[in-house]
Amino acid sequence: MEWLLDLLDRFVSDADDLSAGRAKVAGIDAGGEAGATAYLEACRLIGEAATDSAGLIAALDEIDEPTLVQRIGCLVIACFAALRANYPARPDAVAARTALVSRAGPVTEDAGTTFGFELHGWLTALVGTAAEQLSTLAATRAPLVRVETGVSVPAALIAWDLYGDPSRDAELVDRNESGTAFVMPVILEALAP
Amino acid sequence: MRDWSRAFRRASFRGVRFWVDEDGPEGGRRVAVHNIVGGETPVTEDLGRLPTGYNVRAYLASDTADRESWALEAACNIPGPAQLTLPMDALRWVRCVGCRRNRSKDRNGYVAFDLVFVEAGLASAAGIATGLSALRLGFGTGLAGAALALAAGM
Numbered sequence: 407m408e409w410l411l412d413l414l415d416r417f418v419s420d421a422d423d424l425s426a427g428r429a430k431v432a433g434i435d436a437g438g439e440a441g442a443t444a445y446l447e448a449c450r451l452i453g454e455a456a457t458d459s460a461g462l463i464a465a466l467d468e469i470d471e472p473t474l475v476q477r478i479g480c481l482v483i484a485c486f487a488a489l490r491a492n493y494p495a496r497p498d499a500v501a502a503r504t505a506l507v508s509r510a511g512p513v514t515e516d517a518g519t520t521f522g523f524e525l526h527g528w529l530t531a532l533v534g535t536a537a538e539q540l541s542t543l544a545a546t547r548a549p550l551v552r553v554e555t556g557v558s559v560p561a562a563l564i565a566w567d568l569y570g571d572p573s574r575d576a577e578l579v580d581r582n583e584s585g586t587a588f589v590m591p592v593i594l595e596a597l598a599p
Numbered sequence: 600m601r602d603w604s605r606a607f608r609r610a611s612f613r614g615v616r617f618w619v620d621e622d623g624p625e626g627g628r629r630v631a632v633h634n635i636v637g638g639e640t641p642v643t644e645d646l647g648r649l650p651t652g653y654n655v656r657a658y659l660a661s662d663t664a665d666r667e668s669w670a671l672e673a674a675c676n677i678p679g680p681a682q683l684t685l686p687m688d689a690l691r692w693v694r695c696v697g698c699r700r701n702r703s704k705d706r707n708g709y710v711a712f713d714l715v716f717v718e719a720g721l722a723s724a725a726g727i728a729t730g731l732s733a734l735r736l737g738f739g740t741g742l743a744g745a746a747l748a749l750a751a752g753m
Contacts, residue, residue, distance in 0.1 A: 434753075442746035442753055450738055454731065475752055482738075489731050518666045521748040526666050527673035528745035534614025534674060535737035538682055539730055 407434050407445070409469060409476065413452050413483070417462045423455035449479040453486025462487045463505075474516055481513045481529065485536040489543075494577070495597050499544035503537050551598045561587040568599045607686035610657065612695065613674040614682075617667070617712070621656040622685050625649075653683065653693065653716040660709045668710040672698060677740045679733075680719035692719035 414427045430451060433444030456462040466480040488506050493499035510533040518526030555564065561575035561584070568574075579587045582594045610619045629646040659667040674681070675698035683693045697715030 437750070437753065439743070439747045439750045442750040443742065445753065446738075446742065446746060446749070450735075475749065478749065486731070486734060489734055515663070515666075518669075521752060523666065523669040524741070524744040525748040527669040528741045530615065530666075530670035531613065531673040531677060531741070532734070532737050534670070535677075535734050536614075538614035539733055542682075543730070 407431050407448075410434075410445075410448055410452065410479070413456075413462065413465065414448075416465065417456040417458055418452060419457050420455060423451065427451045427455070445475075445479060446482055449482040450486055453483040454490060456487055456490065459487040459491035463491070474513075474520055477513045478517055478525075478529065481510055482532065484509055485532055488536055489539055493543060493547055495550045496544050496547040497550050499540055499547055503540040503544065506533065506540070507537055548597045550595050553594050553596050555590070555592050555594075558589045558592055561590050564590060564594070564596070568596055608684070610655070610686055611684045612671070612681060612693075612714070612716075613677060615667075615670050615674040617657045617659055617671055619655060619657055619686050620711070622653065622687075624688070625652040625654060650720060651718045653685065653714075655685070655712075655714040655716070657712040657714050658709060659712075662708060664708050664710045668700060668702075668712070671712060672700065673741060675714065677737055679736060683716055693717060694719055 410431050411428070414424060414431070418424050418427055427448060430444050430448035434441045434448065436444065453459075453462070463484055466484060469476060469480065472480065484506055488502050491502060493502060510529070514526055514529045514533065517529055553564065553568070561578045562572040564578055565574040566572045575587050578584075578590065578594065578596055581596065582591060584590050584594075607619075609616050610622070611617065627649045629649050631644045631646055633642040633644065635642055657671070659671065661667065675695040680692045680694050682690050684690045693716040695714065696717050697713065699713040701711040701713065703709075
């Protein structure tokens, strides 16, 4: 379970969570039901305690040729990490929900075929709960608006016009993947003021 | 003319989707009837609104209907209120109080359910788990069975 320890070291910084996570990973060696419970608990803890949830979800896709057991663990991590991530806009949360459900489809299918209905039902219910909570989260987030400036202007000026707060320029640069804050595209996306 | 075949959405409970044959809310008033000795006219008393119940005849029909039905059963057995979406009604918080699966050998690939829900109500609304706590609740429910199944492959 080196890959779990690697994720723990890379994404969990709180000392208590780190030590609890290592204890869970060590418990996997017990094998049997106790080992499997420790494995699923370790996955939950990593998903919940990660400081960079988006980075953690991206890192799950970098695991080289994961086994089915690893894919199940990754799905549990993704469920918790997706709820911990920050979604400034409604479309961000909706996109996360879509990505989670897409990730879950083949994993639950294979898990059901290999391990039976109990695991299939449990995984499906877990993903369903996560998707439901992401929908609730999405409903509380601000929508995105399309902004047309006509001429290219600095992000700080747009942030001032939209929000009355020029310090939110970085948010506009990030969302529109602009190379510089000084020259913004003439059509861009922004959080609704 | 309106295309009614496309007018209604697919239903879901706790995020698990299913199709609906029949559904409908059931409500009314809680009325006490007082029988007075020697009286010729009954005395009735309105004690308030009955909690709204929902009887749903649901079904799953696909090549994976067996797995989808396990997921729906699992969703019905998780404790606590959850969101119910019915084809014609707005989303609401309910508790599942009945889940009966009906499979017939003559209709392979088709699994029907008789589901009974009751509105979650104000008292329990305060206890509705949301966000991470809801996910933790779902994680803990059935974890032992899931771990037992997974242990075979570890």
